[in-house]
Amino acid sequence: MSRRKSKTFKTPRRPYQKERLDHELKVVGKYGLRTKREVWRVHYTLAKIRKSARNLLTLEENDPRRIFEGAALLRRLTNLGILDEQKQRLEYVLTLTIDDFLDRRLQTQVYKSGLARSIHHARVLIKQRHISVGSQLVNVPSFMVKIESQKHIGFSSKSPFGGGRPGRLKRKLNVMRGNKNEVEEED
């Protein structure tokens, strides 16, 4: 019943900075986000990862904690597709940007795999329950797609695009047209 809560975003220090506002607006337009909070959320996750990477780099190379936690961090990032397979070192973690994280959202992956006409169309499709990753229906546009599941993004089997029965409006129209045809034939 009780859920653990923690803050996921952090507001910027200075509220009115022309450069920052322009940059954030571009990001929002490029990835089809809803609020600035979604941008600050990604900033916060990046900051936490950089902090841990920085701490680990101050330790010695042979330190068991550095080896263990460093490897775990790199593994997590490569599984999500954020870090290249050939850049498996802690120094490369410090060169990551926000775009790397935002590219791995379900919303952009749906658009890039050709299932949607535009980024905004992708968000609509996801929220209206048309898209599944493998066999699991996903309703959340900020779902981080792992590398293994990238090939299994498609229309779910119950949506009208993926072979299910047509939607509510279409069914209604079909019934109306069916009635019309019957009426005409009788006459």
Place this chain on the structure above:
Amino acid sequence: MSKPILFTHCTDQEFHFLEAPNFTKLESSTYNGQKYKFSKDGKFVAIYDPLNLVIVNTQNKKRHSTLKMYHTPYVIEFSPKNNYLITFELYSSKHKKENMGNLAIWDTKSGKELIRIQSYQKEIWPQAIFSQDETLIAILNQSSVAFYNLKCLNIGPVKKKNQKGIRNFDFVQADNELLLYIFSKGGKTVGSTAEIFVYPEFSTPVFSQTLMNSDKMSIYWSFNKRCALLSSSSDIDMTGNRYYGSTNLYWLNRQNNGKFKFQNVGITETIHSFKWNPVKNEFCVIYGSMPAKKILYDDLCEPYFEFGGGSRNDQSWSSDGKFLAFTGFGNLNGGVEIWSMEHYKQIKFLDESFGSQYGWSEDSKFFYIAVVREKLKVDNGYKIFTTFGKLVKHEQFDVLVDAQFCPAIKGTFEPVEINEEVIKTANRTYRQEKKKKELNQNNEQNSNLFIPSFKKGRTTQQSSSIGKKERHPMFIKKKKKVKVEQEKKEKGRGRGRGRGRGRGRGIGKGRGRGRGRGRGRGRGRGRGKGKENKNEKEIQKENQTNNQKNRQNLNNMSFEEMPNKEFLSYFGNYKQDEIIKMQKENDKKDPQKVIRNLKKKIKEINALKKKKSNKQKLNNAQKTKIKQEPIYKYEIHRLKK
């Protein structure tokens, strides 16, 4: 049974056959014509003369039959068993006047026209496809695909599949079933669908997928017809990344249900080319910005091999499936890499810069490159190579319309044998090649060695002469002469000691540095600012006598046979002192004991070398040990004398 391999080329007016292995013209086998098309067997050719289509038997080179045409055909195609022929003409005002159709089906033996159908579209081909049995033919209309029975065409379609807005379709036989593939484009909200049906049952598709972002989607089957690749392309890219629109690759696999499994191959960059292996269920994709990545994908659509090499555009498989050629024509520098797929190694590199058509012979013994009038108006001609890179034939024309190898059924030819030497010499590194060059004074190129053009580079022997034209003294103006002489006097020519194995020219005590630094590794050439400015002639005499003679002798000897001085000159001053010390000490002791000790050291070094070859890391101390190996070897040789 080995059949003769034919190569055909077609100039502006004539059409010739050439026969392997010499590719000489056969006298009784020239026809007049501009366009031509082979049947899929390779048994017949259809050559188009104005208003006459001549069908020729490729083995006899004699006429089989002629067909009378009303208009020039845009496309000619044979049926799989060579009984029927399709021609498609562009719809023009003549067709309107006479109320005639575009698409015509002919009988090849008699030459009669069986049926004519009207179709307006020119951008979509194929519009008519035969089944392999030659019982059915499928023809595209604007809103349906109609199936006709070939024996009774005038009756009308036997079956129809209705769908609006069909852009692509394909009709293929897989094992015992006939598969129909349709791609139709819907409106904005509905999206476009790709579907596959088994022939008579058009109500339930075996595969269906809706995509929002594609305008065309064409299908490429593998040899089994169990896997397929779909390439979807859209005309407009909304992100603005690419001007020409975006493309995506999807992969289909047929399962035991009978249904197809759909998967995105996962390539986001520009795709240059992709092709199936004609023997296996694997395919190779070239994608990305230059130098592009070339990756082989598995049965299960997972990448398992990456080809190295330069930047290439396109690929062509031999019909065995044993050779792959990557070509880089078009907007690239040029060059052809030939890889063997049994050993996964590069056999040969051909340094060709022009080419618009290329391909393998059905034998997979020959590879041809042709420059064709459509693409280039200059330099028309063709070249034929063997798989190991020898030029067999080269011919040039003013106008060359087309050049091709005659196709044949698979499995009728013997496989090509590869020598073991070719594989051993394949993939040599740059350093090994350079060493070979330095040893061979004549710099002959073996046909088994491949040296790509970007690695040929410059040896230091040539580096000074590149860019400088040798001019006759008559053509050099007087001013320049004076300048040149003045420069020589000012600079002087000192003799310095270059680093590495360079023998610099210059007097003066540089510690291997100063101005007398050797260029690169190899022959260093120092130009020292000599303290004493000698006359040119004296300097030249000295240099000639000592350096050049010694160099010529040294090139032939191995370092073990060299006298002590020459051996020492490879090292800097600091090391020379050490070596001289060591040699003096060793002279005092027992030679045999010393030799034993040295051999122990050499054993350790060999162990270290193994580690290096296993790609393990070495300390700095270990690395210096490896460098000292030649010293020990030389000592053993010296003490044995």
